[in-house]
Amino acid sequence: MRVVIAEDSVLLREGLTRLLTDRGHEVVAxxxxxDALLKTVDALAADGAAPDxxxxxxxxxxxxxxxxxRAAVRLRGDHPGVGVLVLSQYVxxxxxxxxxxGSSRGVGYLLKDRVAEVREFVDAVVRVARGxxxxxxxxxxxxxxxxxxxxxxxxxTPREREVLGxxxxxxxxxxxxxxxxVSDGAVEKHVSNIFLKLGLSPxxxxxxxxxxxxxxxxS
Amino acid sequence: MTTRSDRPAPAPSSRTGRLGFGAAMWKEVVHLLSxxxxxxxxxxxxxxxxxxxxxxxxxxxxxxxLAAGLAGARLVGRVERARARGLLGVRIEExxxxxxxxGGGAADAxxxxxxxxxxxxxVLYGFVRLPWGVLTFAVTLVALVVLWPALPYLVRAMTNAxxxxxxxxxxxxxxxxxxxxxxxxxxxxxxxxxxxxxxxxERDLHDGAQARLVALAMGLGLAKEKAAEDPRAAARxxxxxxxxxKLALQELRDLARGIHPAVLTDRGLDAALSxxxxxxxxxxxxxxxxxxxxxxxxxxxxYFTVSELLQNVSKHARAHHATVDVWRTGDxxxxxxxxxxRGGADPTRGTGLAGLAERLDAVDGLFVVxxxxxxxxxATAELPWRSRTAAHR
Numbered sequence: 001m002r003v004v005i006a007e008d009s010v011l012l013r014e015g016l017t018r019l020l021t022d023r024g025h026e027v028v029a030x031x032x033x034x035d036a037l038l039k040t041v042d043a044l045a046a047d048g049a050a051p052d053x054x055x056x057x058x059x060x061x062x063x064x065x066x067x068x069x070r071a072a073v074r075l076r077g078d079h080p081g082v083g084v085l086v087l088s089q090y091v092x093x094x095x096x097x098x099x100x101x102g103s104s105r106g107v108g109y110l111l112k113d114r115v116a117e118v119r120e121f122v123d124a125v126v127r128v129a130r131g132x133x134x135x136x137x138x139x140x141x142x143x144x145x146x147x148x149x150x151x152x153x154x155x156x157t158p159r160e161r162e163v164l165g166x167x168x169x170x171x172x173x174x175x176x177x178x179x180x181x182v183s184d185g186a187v188e189k190h191v192s193n194i195f196l197k198l199g200l201s202p203x204x205x206x207x208x209x210x211x212x213x214x215x216x217x218x219s
Numbered sequence: 220m221t222t223r224s225d226r227p228a229p230a231p232s233s234r235t236g237r238l239g240f241g242a243a244m245w246k247e248v249v250h251l252l253s254x255x256x257x258x259x260x261x262x263x264x265x266x267x268x269x270x271x272x273x274x275x276x277x278x279x280x281x282x283x284x285l286a287a288g289l290a291g292a293r294l295v296g297r298v299e300r301a302r303a304r305g306l307l308g309v310r311i312e313e314x315x316x317x318x319x320x321x322g323g324g325a326a327d328a329x330x331x332x333x334x335x336x337x338x339x340x341x342v343l344y345g346f347v348r349l350p351w352g353v354l355t356f357a358v359t360l361v362a363l364v365v366l367w368p369a370l371p372y373l374v375r376a377m378t379n380a381x382x383x384x385x386x387x388x389x390x391x392x393x394x395x396x397x398x399x400x401x402x403x404x405x406x407x408x409x410x411x412x413x414x415x416x417x418x419x420x421e422r423d424l425h426d427g428a429q430a431r432l433v434a435l436a437m438g439l440g441l442a443k444e445k446a447a448e449d450p451r452a453a454a455r456x457x458x459x460x461x462x463x464x465k466l467a468l469q470e471l472r473d474l475a476r477g478i479h480p481a482v483l484t485d486r487g488l489d490a491a492l493s494x495x496x497x498x499x500x501x502x503x504x505x506x507x508x509x510x511x512x513x514x515x516x517x518x519x520x521x522y523f524t525v526s527e528l529l530q531n532v533s534k535h536a537r538a539h540h541a542t543v544d545v546w547r548t549g550d551x552x553x554x555x556x557x558x559x560x561r562g563g564a565d566p567t568r569g570t571g572l573a574g575l576a577e578r579l580d581a582v583d584g585l586f587v588v589x590x591x592x593x594x595x596x597x598a599t600a601e602l603p604w605r606s607r608t609a610a611h612r
Binding site (some may be wrong): 059065089090092093094095111116141142145147148150 | 486494496497498502
């Protein structure tokens, strides 16, 4: 997997590079601001060597506000094949909505703290690189909390709610099964029950499923 | 810092003393004789300033000119107070300057001078003084020449009228003084609140993240020592330290959000309030209807107001649903938080709502809670709308 890292703190950039290299991935470039990120990815893509995934911090110079989110949205428009994982000190459901606008293919939005769980973090990077989704549990909790479909959500069993949350995070059925220590079949049953209760048609791909769930929660 | 005690205390109304041909009387005579030239100058000044300003007020320069004239009238008042102090022994407090909103533009300054009651009273003083000046001058002159024995009585009678006029028309305005006192007390509250916030942040850092980091450093230090002799114990210690550091991160994040949420700066009230709403224990419908983003400080106060109110809903209301509405009416920003809980919230009890009322009061805001027992509860807050300066747009 070929990765570009955009993070203004040298310490964190080095740390992320070490972490990903250690797991056998190739960090092709590390940059410190959003402009450099866009230029680097453009240049790499022009050489026919576009990265599989970009890991970008939200706050970067010059204004230290939301450069990372804006750059990610642009990258998703310009290079649909490149996965974008946005890392942030805070997660806000509003940014997630902006990132996911239109498609949940190859996008991720995680709290920076998640790098502490090295395996899960690297899994998320790989998932996003392959076109999947990785949403922070905290974002999902926010989405569930402010959804106006509380009456329907209240009709889910606690287990189904748990599965719905993991689905919204972008996990596959087998990943959910591993996490909850149940069989794949059991998860499939929960998923079809959830879709039935929410009145959604069961979607094919995992990332489409995420979008269906998020659209439902946001409507 | 000016405090009220810096101003001279209201002195005894007059130090006129006994009637007779003493120094005091001669000073009074000088005052009466100087009434004519002084009032002539004052009359000409205020007439010209007001007439020209008013006549030109249909044009762009009219109102600023009138404002400049009024500011000058205050100067006339100061000269007259000094003359009365020197010759009549009447001490009048200097009126405070009309308050100006910080950061207000030139139009703001003009407007505040035009509404300055002290300056307008000085203008009135300028008008009435001319006939009085002519009269006192003539009577004093005649008395000096032909009514010698009556001079002290006449002088005393006329200077008493002078004293009354100076006191009545050139003194500080009650309204203005009240406003200045209010602003001084508000500033005190703002400073106290800021100091209390800093103390709270310090305490949270000290008790929370800092303590965790110390524990973490200790755990890692132990693990380092153990690494060689007991790798399994060392691994367990590293594991614990790992958990500890994650908790510290979360605490720091919550603390930073409590100081100032990043999303508020980046995306404004709507996004920030949705985020607060999603943390509330009951479903919250948020509606923010603003034509543009207000000044950063206004956004901050609005955010913390809603935050505090929703925390109350989470903790005490036992509600099923809550709504947050934010909108603008004229130059006010309105915030309303309602819930269908059990009601009975009382801003006079409990520090939360009382603190909120105090904070809003300090920024010229209003805070009203309507919460009958059994609910529903409606809390309404009102803030002065301040627009963003061009630099922050």
